Amino acid sequence: MTRDPKDLLLRLFRAAVDSADPGKTVARHLPERPSGRVVVVGAGKSAAAMARAVEAEWPDVTGVVVTRYGHAVPTRSIEVIEASHPVPDQAGANAAQRILAAVRGLGPDDLVLALISGGGSALMTAPRPGLTLDDKMQVNRLLLASGPPIGVMNRVRRRLSAVKGGRLAIAAAPARVVTLAISDVPGDDPLAIASGPTVHDPDATADLSDIVRMLGPALPEAARRLLMMPPDPLPPFTADYRLISTPLIALEAAARMARAEGITPLILGDAIEGEASTAGQVMAGIARSAALHGLPVKGPAVLLSGGETTVTLGRAKPGKGGRNTEFLLALAIALDGCPGIHALAGDTDGIDGSEDAAGAVISPDTLARARAEGLEPRAVLEAHDSYSLFDRIGDLVKTGPTLTNVNDFRAVLIR
Incomplete structure (x- = not known):
């Protein structure tokens, strides 16, 4: 000793x-290269390092990922955007729109490779219609101050997002979606990692009134309405999800x-x-x-x-x-x-x-x-x-x- x-x-x-270094783990989990296009998108504290690891294996791919300020690394063809964590900012909102635009208009022979890691919830922020970025920032502050489990935080984030809870995968249809994820959550629940942008949300129409009461009167009114009124069920989709580090x-x-x-x-x-x-x-x-x-x-x-x-x-x-x-x-x-x-x-x-x-x-x-x-x-x-x-x-x-x-x-x- x-x-x-x-x-x-x-x-x-x-x-x-070191066991979770993307440079040592990503290559082992890449899918077979498709006949069509490959578009790489991602969000999280590891997103840039994961993107660089993908480029080392597939040098000619394109795409866009968002990571925390100070967590970017040099890449060749995949764009890296830095944004705020844990409270979202405009850079993260812009990145979410860029990511959604990158996956639209693809065909069934194309592949969307989603690189997801912890921090993605705040970094890739796309407020649902009727909600402003300031509203989402205030909700995040309330969640951080209240100290609820990460699962509760992510239920709120999914409900208020236009990209989380499977909505990124829905936007990419009919392209194939493969997710490489680094887990930062207890139990490794894919839905909880960055609020599951490529994972079906079973709580999409659940009653969240208990969380509304917990967040109290400082909760923005637009967010209160969206949390109290469940949206319509999301369309079904399939996606290949691979945990590469836990x-x-x-x-x-x-x-x-x-x-x-x-x-x-x-x-x-x-x-x-x-x-x-x-x-x-x-x-x-x-x-x-x-x-x-x-x-x-x-x-x-x-x-x-x-x-x-x-x-x-x-x-x-x-x-x-x-x-x-x-x-x-x-x-x-x-x-x-x-x-x-x-x-x-x-x-x-x-x-x-x-x-x-x-x-x-x-x-x-x-x-x-x-x-x-x-x-x-x-x-x-x-x-x-x-x-x-x-x-x-x-x-x-x-x-x-x-x-x-x-x-x-x-x-x-x-x-």
Whole structure:
């Protein structure tokens, strides 16, 4: 086992991220080249990197994809547009229209290759008629502040979109549609990845009044009407959907590296949700049991998990932070300096929330070092200012955009 726990945790994180590198995965999942045209479209934090990987195999294709600002890479013939995430902007709205235009007018011998990854919901935004971009931006802000599960967020986004919930595939008919997707959602539900632009939406006519009540009076009136009045059922369609990277694959890659280091990995799950601070408290209990009693695993061991927790903000203006740093701070507080336990949590896209770090690491002396800087960890946690604490003590993990996204990665090391 390595003498430096932080170094080991960082290498486990890199192994997880590398397993979802589009340059290593896209080629294995491409369909047979059709006799007609190939049009590549896509949306998500990995869309540009996926497009570049397609061009490496099929150099003469055309198309357009949209990705987050700072996540573009050079391509030859596929246009890359950058837009805002997590709150949509006009660039994302323009990109959606360009993507819809690119798939129209194709024939049955043509192929639409859709490259879909996390973040696509916000990046490819096409409001339904009667709804403005400002309306959609306000809805996204309300969803982010309310902290509902990602599945609830995507039900709203699909209902308000002219491209999500299968509408992109419908626009491409009668061309064949093949989707290559990188999952960033618990359970790998294709409908939830970027709100399923090429996937049939079984909730297209469902009653969403409970979500309307949750979002409250700040919900724009146009959005309220569309959420309360289900549209007509969408026409049926068929599409070939291929998952090329998932959170579980990333956790398994980290587990293989841990075994090579002589450490027993225990994958607790790839779909852990709930409040980030609560998840940190629960994880502390499991880690303490492992350290003190050898249950559920005897050290040296590492507890691995994925999924997407949430942070529910109160009325007070929050500080700087993300769900991974909030999870870690709650974990450190609950562990209270328990010896021999170190941890890392980070978003595999390299950006935890809206800050410039993927996440952070903790050690048994995290709380002591924070207090030495004049910080009170519990007060920082209540203010949702975890980023600032880890920045102050030098324990942020900064990778820059990784150009992939298989959701959050958490590793708790028991020495």
